[in-house]
Amino acid sequence: MVTIYDIAQHANVSAMTVSKVINNTGRISEQTRKRVKKVMEELNYIPNSNARSLVLQQTKILSLLITDITNPFYTSLARGAEDTAKRLGYRLLFGNSDEDYLKEQDYVDMVLSTRVDGVLFAPAGDQSLKNLEKLMAHKIPFVILDRAVPGIESDIVAGDSKEGARKLVDYLIELGHSRIALVNGSLEVSTARLRYQGYAESLKLQGIELDHELIIQKSYRDYKDGEYLNQLLSNPSPPTAIFAANNFLAVGVIRALRERGIRVPEDMSVVCFDDLDLSSALDPFLTVASQPAYLFGAMGMQLLVERIQGNSTPDIRKIILPSDLIIRSSAQALTSEYV
Amino acid sequence: MVTIYDIAQHANVSAMTVSKVINNTGRISEQTRKRVKKVMEELNYIPNSNARSLVLQQTKILSLLITDITNPFYTSLARGAEDTAKRLGYRLLFGNSDEDYLKEQDYVDMVLSTRVDGVLFAPAGDQSLKNLEKLMAHKIPFVILDRAVPGIESDIVAGDSKEGARKLVDYLIELGHSRIALVNGSLEVSTARLRYQGYAESLKLQGIELDHELIIQKSYRDYKDGEYLNQLLSNPSPPTAIFAANNFLAVGVIRALRERGIRVPEDMSVVCFDDLDLSSALDPFLTVASQPAYLFGAMGMQLLVERIQGNSTPDIRKIILPSDLIIRSSAQALTSEYV
DNA sequence: TTAAATAGGGTTACCGATAACCCTATTAAC
DNA sequence: GTTAATAGGGTTATCGGTAACCCTATTTAA
Structure with missing residues (x-):
């Protein structure tokens, strides 16, 4: 795989300069910028987001956990979440708990080890409490979808x-x-x-x-x-x-x-x-x-990203969507x- | 976030010893092993898979691209893929191209930067050729699902x-x-x-x-x-x-x-x-x-993992599933x- | 003319984990 | 009693990228 060091060598600059070009930070002359970009294209450079995540302490990955991927309610919700995540520049890791607390727990562990920036969480039920507490313990922001869980105070998008x-x-x-x-x-x-x-x-x-x-x-x-x-x-x-x-x-x-x-x-x-x-x-x-399933996903994602980026009030927001x-x-x- | 260094300090060993305990490698006495494990639990340690991916050069993430997440055919397929991925110890990154080559391309870039170990790819159509070639150029193993793409020779699971x-x-x-x-x-x-x-x-x-x-x-x-x-x-x-x-x-x-x-x-x-x-x-x-949609996903995933782990023949395998x-x-x- | 400011870019350390290798007591072997 | 194995564990470099800081030549201001 091509790294910034390869680019640096070919463009006759330091790796840092390449990084600056990629992120549009620092002071780089138009000339060098072009040269570096050209080399990046020639070598088909793709940044390694693992390395980037490691130093930045953020992955730009969000995760969506639903309880049944074959239920049209949840697939519409998923589409809403995905569209919104994409629009906001995040990748989306899906998970499917099959209404099973154990699967849900596995999924939470996976999500934690991936160091996702946040989770959109449709709980299997009240016993999801433990799994949500685990997320809280690790300070991972989350928004609950569809089902409230007694004992958890968090942003939530649910139906009436x-x-x-x-x-x-x-x-x-x-x-x-x-x-x-x-x-x-x-x-x-x-x-x-x-x-x-x-x-x-x-x-x-x-x-x-x-x-x-x-x-x-x-x-x-x-x-x-x-x-x-x-x-x-x-x-x-x-x-x-x-x-x-x-x-x-x-x-x-x-x-x-x-x-x-x-x-x-x-x-x-x-x-x-x-x-x-x-x-x-x-x-x-x-x-x-x-129920407006797509909106569940879209609004949930919106809340989540606002929460992550810190431009939301510290207050907990509960959004109750009407059903028709x-x-x-x-x-x-x-x-x-x-x- | 707790790291192996925190564990090491609390357990009075080196970070390497912790790593060895986690991965069950090297020589560690039963006594230290227990001590380290205890500290890991107390501190609620969760490994950082980004760091691990960086050095191991593999992420244990696979990716599934489908063209329409609201189509029951694809959601059944997705369930098959997810069940199988989970069983084989992989995480799954979903993507939804909406039958759109551009979204598909975005998705390919994302997948490349995530350095996933492989991709299960349901192409939008013949023009997906370019996107698949990109995967090949970066040597990412993939299995095509449902739709063959002229010009691409790869493992494939399709219907008749x-x-x-x-x-x-x-x-x-x-x-x-x-x-x-x-x-x-x-x-x-x-x-x-x-x-x-x-x-x-x-x-x-x-x-x-x-x-x-x-x-x-x-x-x-x-x-x-x-x-x-x-x-x-x-x-x-x-x-x-x-x-x-x-x-x-x-x-x-x-x-x-x-x-x-x-x-x-x-x-x-x-x-x-x-x-x-x-x-x-x-x-x-x-x-x-x-069509046996679940099987499309399950078998595709199976082929993909076999291909990744190198325990499949180098020959290309085409699986044609009958319809009923x-x-x-x-x-x-x-x-x-x-x- | 000279000092200060700025443009343009480089150095170094670090994120969290692991591979490869090294070190030192024991223990075993002769 | 000495040497060789081995058990148990530590050191160091590295993965690919970025933050923070540094350096030097040129430009600007006075």
């Missing part, structure tokens, strides 16, 4: 899960439903808790009693097994609508319903959090509370079947 | 685009269609060329004349504008089926058809390359030639409307 849930459940109630099931993620995840709260509040405000028999808890990821539906359906007074706490769970619910010969929305209404992008483009079917009720056809009025 | 296209078109012909349109990606992309060839061959073998009026060329990404459909539909003898060269194009085609009040499959059959994962799970609708015809309901027999 409670409000979104309320919108969805309100909508179902408006349609005449009162037996509404909730298929939720783990309560170790803040968004699942908030969506539960939104669900509960909405019911309460409408005078509908909360029935714990109608609440299922799963993981946001394992949507394939629809076993739990049997429990819901064998209820003496089964639900007429299901609120799935995220897109994957909704897909699981709908598949499982269809396998049992239950039609959506004719026999069962289904709504969920997070849109399905391509799916919805292909077939506008699912009624959802859609998109009414399509997976839920219908309960009375319509009698029409 | 011609065969997949043939299967799809054969199937349409079997269903009685003979006016079959092709909505293709840019011919600067090898997969688009091969899918065209498969299409053409299939028609020829069945004695159907190829009609250039039925062939549309777009980019794999810009599926939103359905303008071209007007051209197809105003044909004196319009198509009864459309073969879209990838999933995004198919979504665009179907949306545009529906906007025009044309039903799929009743009025128009549609098939395409690449599955839609979640979409298909939700609603098994699109008939597709599905999945018959669902977006295409139907032409005659059925007369039934």
Whole structure:
């Protein structure tokens, strides 16, 4: 590999002069500058950012950790983060925790040893606390995305899960439903808790009693097994609508319903959090509370870089992005079947 | 940040001894080893991989470049690559070219300055040649994914685009269609060329004349504008089926058809390359030639690491993964409307 | 005319880790 | 009892780049 010393030799200057040309610092005559640049091109010089990082104590690498790279919500978020990072002159190291604390921990160690300048962190859940504390202990700036973690005070970009849930459940109630099931993620995840709260509040405000028999808890990821539906359906007074706490769970619910010969929305209404992008483009079917995923990434990155460059207030900033009720056809009025 | 010198001081040994403990090299007594390890834990030591990379001349970072992070094909591929990289002890730097040669070039420069050990490269198209040559000039090992680039001889993992296209078109012909349109990606992309060839061959073998009026060329990404459909539909003898060269194009085609009040499959059959994962799970609708995306990433990564570690033959390896015809309901027999 | 300022560029030490080699007590061998 | 091995650990140079400081010739100001 070509180094500044090679350039220096060919251009008949010192290595320091080459460094100055590269960084546009110091005093260099136009003549030498041109000569050096020419040699750099001829030799195809590419700076070694490891060496540079070592002395500058900054890598210009940021890192983005998401919990599921196959979920369209996170890929849109990733695109927002990447676009913004690039615009601001940073490289981006991706990581995928698969909702697994151990993978997350591995990833944190890796990130620390890479000495990244900052981390955009979508936590797997409350137990991510330990991993985030590790980042803090090493003074790595980070911004949390999507899921708050109790015990951590930091910049955060999240959605309004409670409000979104309320919108969805309100909508179902408006349609005449009162037996509404909730298929939720783990309560170790803040968004699942908030969506539960939104669900509960909405019911309460409408005078509908909360029935714990109608609440299922799963993981946001394992949507394939629809076993739990049997429990819901064998209820003496089964639900007429299901609120799935995220897109994957909704897909699981709908598949499982269809396998049992239950039609959506004719026999069962289904709504969920997070849109399905391509799916919805292909077939506008699912009624959802859609979150501006791209913005999550873009704004998070913006906050992170501001924090790193020190041109943000020391105050912690919490950005809550609204979600949007998109009414399509997976839920219908309960009375319509009698029409 | 804690360094080996801090550890050395606290443990009352030299920095070299610490290094030896970390790497399990040299001769160190069990006693000192334990003492050093204890200090490392107490001080929360994390090795600086930049410093290590500098002297070892290897970073243990690999890089994955894809052309569209929102396309489920590439995210599955990415997951395969990441899982495998992790298993083999490498970190992964992601990049997203958005099918743009310039972004791709930026990314190559970044990758070079990071001194990654190797690159998994899904080229934007034939003009990626220049970017790949740059990697070669700097002796960075790489494996090409998905799209061959004329002029580059390297390890590659790709799908059997011609065969997949043939299967799809054969199937349409079997269903009685003979006016079959092709909505293709840019011919600067090898997969688009091969899918065209498969299409053409299939028609020829069945004695159907190829009609250039039925062939549309777009980019794999810009599926939103359905303008071209007007051209197809105003044909004196319009198509009864459309073969879209990838999933995004198919979504665009179907949306545009529906906007025009044309039903799929009743009025128009549609098939395409690449599955839609979640979409298909939700609603098994699109008939597709599905590629094992995860395997693309996993095998590519495997090849790359073997190449880097030098335990592969010097011969170039080309792995062609088959695609699978999945018959669902977006295409139907032409005659059925007369039934 | 002379001192001070400036332009243009070089020296040196250091970032954190490792390779290659060296040194000194023990221990083993004869 | 002496020599050769070996265990256990230290020294030094180096990876590629940059900060801080230094040096010298020319220019500028008085």
